[in-house]
Amino acid sequence: MYAAYSLCRANLRKKKVHNALIGLLILLSTVLLVTSVTVILNTTNLFTNMHTKTHGSHEMLILDGEVHDPKLVYEWWKEQEGVATSSLIPFRTLSGISRPGHEPTAGLLNLYLYMMDTTARPYEVDELLFAQGVESLVPEPGTVWLPSSIAYLYDISPGDTLEFSTGDSRLSIEVAAVVVDMPFGAPFPTSARIWMNHQDYVAHFQDIPGNDQYMMGLRFEDYSRSSTYWERWQQEMGTPYLGSKTSFQEMSSFYLIMNKMIGFIMVSLGVMMMFVALFTIGFTISDDILSNYKTIGVIKALGLTSRKLIGVYMMQYIMIAAVSVVPGFIASRFLSGVIVDSALSSLKTKTAGVTPGGGWPALTTALLLLALILLCVFYYANKARHVQPMQAIRYGMSETQHSMKTRRLTRAKGSGSPGMLGRAPLLAVIGFRNLLKNRKAAVLMLLLSMMMSAVLVLGFVLLYSISHIKETSPLWGYDSTDVVVQITNKSVFSRSAFDQQAASDPRIENTNWVGAVNGVVTADRPAGVEATYTEPMNFSIIVIDGSYDEIGYRNLSGRNPQNKDEISIGMNVAKQLNKEIGDIVEVYIEGHRHLLTVSGIYQSIANMSYSARILADTVRVNRPDYEDLDSGFINLRNDADLEQVVQDLSSGYGNSASVTTQQTLLYAVYKQAVASLILPMSIMGLLFTGVTVIIVYSLSRINIRKESKTYGIYKTLGLTSGKIRFSILLGVLVLSMIGAVIGALAGVYILPMILGSILSDYGIAKLPLILNWWGIIAFALVTALAAGLGSWASSRIVARTSPQILVVE
Template sequence: MYAVWKLCWTNLKNKKVQNSFIAIIIMLAALLLSTAVLVLNNTNRMYENMHAETRGAHQILRLENGIYDPNRVQQWWAGQEGVTVSEVMRYRYLSSMSHAGEEIPNVDLYMMDTPNGPFPVDRLLFAEGEETSSPEAGTAWIPTSLAYSNNIRVGDAIEFKTDEGSFRLHVAAVVVDISYCSPFATSGRIWLNHQDYNTNLSALPGDDKYMTGLRFDDYSQNRAYWERFEQFLGTPYLESVKDFESLSSYYMIANQVISFVMIFLAVVMIAVALYTLGFTISDAILSSYRTIGIIKSVGLSSRKVILAYVTQYTFLAFVAVIPGIVASYAFSAKIVAGSMAYLSTGSTDDNAAYSMLAIWLGAAVVAVIFLSALLFSYKARTVEPAQAVRYGMSEKEYSRRSGGSGRWKRKLLQLGTLPTSLIIGLRGVTKNVRGSLLIVLISALSTSVLVFGFLFVNSITSIHGTIAKWGYDSADLSVRIDNPAKLTFERLQEEVLSDPRVKNYSRYGDANAVLPLDQGSSAKGQADTMGVLLTVADGNYDDIGYENVEGRNPAGVREISIGVNVARTLGIQTGDSLDIYIEGEKHTLEVTGIYQAIANMAFTGRITADVIRSVNPDYGSTMNTTFINLNEGVSVDQFVSELHQRYGNVLWTASQATLVDEVFSQAFTIIVLPMSVMALLFIVITFVIIYSICRIHMKKESRTYGIYKSIGMTSRQIRLSETTGILFLSAIGALVGIPLGLLGLPPLLNLVLADYGIVEVPLIMNGGGIALMIPLSIAAACLGSWTASKSVQTTSPRLLTVD
């Protein structure tokens, strides 16, 4: 065993740089893999722990249309064993909130009449402020999603506008409201004192709406409860239900995307590391062929020679994995902290579960390296001592080299028109075929990752240009009448919408709907009904920029366009008809289009206002929001400023850019850091691997370099010649990597986001930015080659020739 360890230690000591770079590759692969798994694990764990701690709702029933008695519904659920039910909570909708004199755009607020705590379902955790049973008069509790994103602190004043005027409250607490404080969501619950609710909201026109939360001891059994519940009602449940999948989706989506990219890159990096390991071991065996033959001739068995190589690289893997796993703690913690910030109360430690998972991941990486080293080093069994001592290689390889094979290579190198430096560079390329193929592969992968990473990040930062493909409108601006008593729609139409600068407009509203799930064969195993949120347009959907992935937008009274997840659940295609209950009334509509949407996971639909007017002629009077497009060349910001000055608080106005930034600004923050780090890691990997390959090749060719120097070539010329060959290879790899990054990787991302309602991720091509990514992998490859050839500069021709 001493001989094995001595041989192993000699290999480690004599090839410090090469072994160090292999260790770096293994470390970075472990870092990415561990980070990805930790992000997924801790995102799920943090959300599930918080959901359990707060006894979060699995379903939230919203009774808004007066179809059922809220107390009767609540009492039925409260009588079911295995179900915990919240009180019936009154609320009203508001869509205007101001802080420090600035209105917060794009909010959808549930103004809650707060029952006395603690709540049996969806308990509130106090991140800031004193915990009390209910807010005091003149104060409110607000969710972390509104507070953190708008820098609202305890004690700040917030103002709400209603149809009758406005009222002001002070923030008494910032709370984690598990069901309504997720990233990217624009809705939130504002918890009011009972007297404040009665004073400011109950007196408003219209009826109170009601909400109750359900928590199941076993959520998988919820269908059985719903079957009995609908038997109790005597009809399908025709009000709105928000399910656990929808409640939790926004917490998971960003980290799902990041983890997908990390796992993909980690797998690629491990594959590259294993290929590099195989290349290195094979080359080590060939370069030490005579030494191995001598060792075997004095009695050391093939098994022990193999064991020396296996021990060497397993030891390297063990040493490299440890810092990779340790670094992944900080990296994953940074990602999780950013994406799950709205669940933070500042008093929890979320790192306790990392250690055991990290140990298993590290052990898995070491095991893979061990098995690979064992496989690749098996070639040492074929070393015959006599052939090794005589030829320094196998007799077959000696005959091949002596036989003058490779006619096409000689013809290539005999092209007299090529510069001498290029010929020498191409000679190195053709002589080291396996290494050259690996360089092409690494360059292709690096380029594809850089191109895809830039494409994805650029698409998120430039999402204004593709917002319609994410399921939103793409109108230039939105206006909302906040005080109908002072500004009617007819007056708005006369004074604003008839302005010659306005190109077109459409009024917007929404409605709750229920779909019976016996319409499609793919709905088996699910509940009998499905709630969807409908977008309702009094105007032309095409004018305000809504898009479909199939078919067209609805235009008639018997038409509907549905989200991709609705279509998939029901097994419906364009041209099919479906039965749908809208505000309790049954309609049979034709599906004219299918669209993707990130909002509500595409469990949504689009109809025209005429559909609801067919049973409710007064529906249009409640549509206070209007989308507006301006003529080309008209400044949106100037138009918005004019409306602010003219109408003040009576009319809320915001540009599309403002609304998009409000929703997606956090996505940019969460995604850009990990993607940037991963791009940097791949550049480092490219440099390290190509340095290692070139270092091995140049050491084998040291005698040739001595001859070059002895006939007058300078060290700089030799180094430039070798780098030119690598430039040629990396350029080929980059050309292969461009289509892979543009066309090969995006479909994988589509698979990840399909469940969230996005089946074709909207990507924005930026030729200039993509062109800037391509030279990065080439530059890393050339720098690796140039750095590896430094030994040529410091060694004399005589020593090189002797070597």
């Protein structure tokens, strides 16, 4: 046993640099894998725990009193066993927030606001958790509670003053506290609940035209049985629920999407890195056995058993793995905390953060990685059993390998043709022979270059596509117009006057007006199938007075509606209802039944493709005076006029409408996505770059040691150290460039296809990407440069060593 321990210690001491590099590779693999598992599991767990802690609603109902009596709805649900309800909370809607003394912020100016008439806490459903400020039962007069999703994103704190446009006046009010509001607290907020004092609510809204709307949340003891309650509702009321309803899936989707996407990428790349680590360890052990074949034969001849020889390698890598896995596990805790915090920051409160716990899954992942390393070591170290002492001492290899080598040399001498390498430049021949003689190392370098290039290119393509979302906005389910006008004060704004001004402005090509109504679609029962209850779908329907084609809305198949009998539906609506182009759907719009033909199917991430598009004429069949269109979409003839048009319209309608560019609105929504992606993708890119340099350095160093006598002969024949090093570098660069090209194609086409499978649940069938090939080529070149750096650094041993010593070795 002491002999095995002495050999293990000698191996550790003799190859300090190489063993350190292997340990670093194991550490990085541990960091990436454990981090990915922690991110995926904790994203869901943290959201679920916070939802449970606040008694979060599973469904949110918004009632305007025109379709259903809010009090009747509230009383009906209060009587249902197994369902907890929030109070019936009155609210009015406004558009946009401004901050006195600050530059206007597009994201704040275009928020859709629910101004809540706050009832006294605590709430049975959707309790508010205070993140900043003084906790109280209701907001004090002259103050509001602001949701954390808005406050954190736009750096608003208690004590700041906000302004809202209400009719002919502006409401200036102070932020008293920042609260976690689960149904409206997800990242990428486009709407928010502003919690007001009751006296302030009455004073500011009693004279404004319109009636109160109401909001109530439902929390089921068993959410899977929610359809049973809605079936009972339809039986007792004689009609489906026709109001607005937001499901738990819709409320939770944007809490989870970013970290699920990041976690999926990290798991995929972590597994890739783990296999690189295992392959590297296997290659190192195999090479060590071949390089020391004669020494192993002598040791076995002296009486050391094969089992003890295997134990030498097992002991060596147990030490390296233990030293690497433990700090990797600890580092992953901090890294996963940073990633989860960046995506779920809106859940942070003054008493609790969102730091994820490692738990047994993270520990199991680390132990599994350790077990795989030991199995890999055992498998490759087992080759030492086949070393025969007499053959090893006589040939320095097995007799079979010696015979094969002799036959190759005989064939080479008998061949009169120099072959392709014989006609190539000398330095190229040296570099390529270095790769051909070490094929396993060359294959590992090729695979590593492919993976690094794929990681870097994927990260670049994702970040570039999201940061330039204006170019692909129709493929995400948005418009592609130039200017967006959001009406903030309908009592003052005159649409007819605006249209006249737009028609007379030579810079404006067209203007379309868009609004939204609530829709309910009932599922068909196939003929011959027993009649069972299928819960209707409640979703938002976009209404346009104009042309969808002009504002850039696209479809995956079919076309946008062009007459009042047509409808275009989101892909998840089509999937759930099993509808295709040309099918008829029964739709209730504001309580009125319509039979509409499906003209198109589209994708949209904004509402997970649970939405539809119709013309304003469809609504006017039952409401001839329908004009509730609060967003204008303007296309310009010349993009150079964009800023001037926005400035002119803002100055003319500043008190009644918010005017901004569509690109600014998209950036306001997706800047959080870019911020969430930058950190993990940068970390993964740096890790793979570091791993590439490490492994190429290690492999090149092994190859140079094996060919040291050959390089000594080259130096005695007149080749300088620089030329020898350049020849080694040239071979590695060509090999890594081949891998970089293959990896870049995988990062552009294959990995996004896999990633798209996650987004399909969020309403995106085809991931919209922008391929900037100059950037893709640049990141592919980074792969080659990293491999070249590792190769050049490892070849310094050639320059430092004299030809005589190299030949003697």
